[in-house]
Amino acid sequence: MAETKITVIYDNPTDPEAFESAYPAEQLDAARSIPGHLRFEASKVWPKEDGSPTPAYRALDLYYPDYAAASAAVATPQAAAFFEAMQRLSTGGVRVLFSDIEISQH
Template sequence: MTAKLTMIYGNPVDEDEFERRYTAHQEIVKQVPDILRAEYGKVFPKEDGTPRPRWRTADLYFADYDTAVAAFEHENGAAVARDAVDLATGGVEFLLSEVGD
């Protein structure tokens, strides 16, 4: 069954700097082996003007759990994980999920 790695980024200290680095980060993600597809999202601002609950999400899809784990044991996958933690001044959460029924 398909596996999905979700990265949830907290609100950054410097939004412009985060966005600049995030664009470069997306290029690094392309080097992770065996990704089926990647989806990137930016959380909508809250209508009442309070801070967004989180800043961005990224979903990386793989054929299955073992493929996802192997991809992040590879040097390119490990580089993505390190870079995600480094650029996420508001923190980042990683969730590996089974996609489907």
């Protein structure tokens, strides 16, 4: 069975400074505490050269051995704390995806 990844896509927040001040503890550290992930990635979308809004602001990816492990992870108290903070901080919107990794190069 292929790996599964959970991706959180944060849309542009209404107050980027407030988001950035809370992000390290309430999202990065909280995501790292969700059990069972094989690896963790965080990224920030490059600003557009013309100054127009980007299609998203940040993303987090948590990789799990399979769908069952990812599903079990999001049912933990650590995930509950992460998702509560995610909803509160994501003033511009947020999307969460579960994806089957079809091709991996790690």
